[in-house]
Amino acid sequence: METRDVAAVELDGLRYAFGTKTAVDGIGLRVAPGEVFGLLGPNGAGKTTTIRLIVTLLPCPPGAVRVFGVDPARDPMAVRRAVGYVPQQLSADAALTGRQNIALFTRLYGVPGRERTARVEQALSAMGLLEAADRPAGTYSGGMTRRLELAQALVNEPRLLVLDEPTIGLDPVARASVWERITALRAETGMTVLVTTHYMDEAEQHCDRVAFLHQGRIRAQGTPGELTARLGPGASLDDVFRACTDDTFEEPGDPRDIRSTRRTALRLG
Numbered sequence: 580m581e582t583r584d585v586a587a588v589e590l591d592g593l594r595y596a597f598g599t600k601t602a603v604d605g606i607g608l609r610v611a612p613g614e615v616f617g618l619l620g621p622n623g624a625g626k627t628t629t630i631r632l633i634v635t636l637l638p639c640p641p642g643a644v645r646v647f648g649v650d651p652a653r654d655p656m657a658v659r660r661a662v663g664y665v666p667q668q669l670s671a672d673a674a675l676t677g678r679q680n681i682a683l684f685t686r687l688y689g690v691p692g693r694e695r696t697a698r699v700e701q702a703l704s705a706m707g708l709l710e711a712a713d714r715p716a717g718t719y720s721g722g723m724t725r726r727l728e729l730a731q732a733l734v735n736e737p738r739l740l741v742l743d744e745p746t747i748g749l750d751p752v753a754r755a756s757v758w759e760r761i762t763a764l765r766a767e768t769g770m771t772v773l774v775t776t777h778y779m780d781e782a783e784q785h786c787d788r789v790a791f792l793h794q795g796r797i798r799a800q801g802t803p804g805e806l807t808a809r810l811g812p813g814a815s816l817d818d819v820f821r822a823c824t825d826d827t828f829e830e831p832g833d834p835r836d837i838r839s840t841r842r843t844a845l846r847l848g
């Protein structure tokens with residue numbers, strides 16, 4: 580039986596290695612239901628690997644991951660039913676129309692036949708794509724393509740939406756339009772959103788809480804306001820990013836340690 584206290588995502592000592600390369604090195608975090616939570620960090624920090632473990636695309640050890648209380652190591656199908664995942668790599672078929680692309684996903688997700696049309700229309704509407712629905716996806720702008728991919732994930736009616744770099748490569752207007760849709764969706768449905776991004780301004784503006792990863796470990800986590808406050812007046816999330824990737828940062832996992840890097844970060848900033 581689920582209670583209000585069940586986390587949307589809970590990681591406890593999560594580890595993963597590709598052969599001898601440790602990509603995720605003992606991560607613990609908790610994403611509350613309804614939160615927008617940002618996983619931040621430099622290239623190779625372990626963000627995508629963490630996400631792929633959560634969405635069951637990589638096998639995780641029992642007990643290290645819970646999605647709404649369900650361990651993907653024990654019941655991956657239950658986790659897949661709860662999750663909508665938009666990977667970094669573009670997944671829309673350029674030759675199909677937007678509507679056809681989304682319809683394809685209703686089949687992939689096993690949406691019952693009688694519900695498919697309504698789900699497709701809802702997803703198109705939620706992502707502002709009704710007018711462009713019957714054009715080939717190959718004619719869409721970058722921002723529209725991203726919104727189409729979000730729409731594809733939405734037909735599963737996910738409780739947890741997982742987005743890997745949803746705005747990468749988009750111009751500022753398209754980035755804003757993608758976030759506008761995500762924000763509206765969250766407000767309307769109460770959906771939990773787990774997102775990776777390299778854009779610190781987006782994380783600062785749109786994430787309720789964030790965790791900074793570096794070399795497979797969490798270096799700091801909290802609200803953007805908490806983390807910047809630890810670096811002092813005028814600090815930005817960019818400064819926190821730099822502090823967390825500084826090699827002198829010794830004790831991962833304890834957000835208080837960020838204070839010890841304050842001087843370094845300010846110097847670098």
Ligand SMILES: Nc1ncnc2c1ncn2[C@@H]1O[C@H](COP(=O)(O)OP(=O)(O)OP(=O)(O)O)[C@@H](O)[C@H]1O
Pocket residue numbers: 597600601602620621622623624625626627628629
């Ligand atoms: N399939 C793989 N085989 C071997 N090593 C991998 C594989 N996938 C990722 N890695 C390694 O694991 C580490 C973490 O990679 P990951 O893709 O999770 O990082 P990331 O934080 O998502 O980076 P980016 O911001 O570049 O997407 C990196 O050192 C990467 O080279």
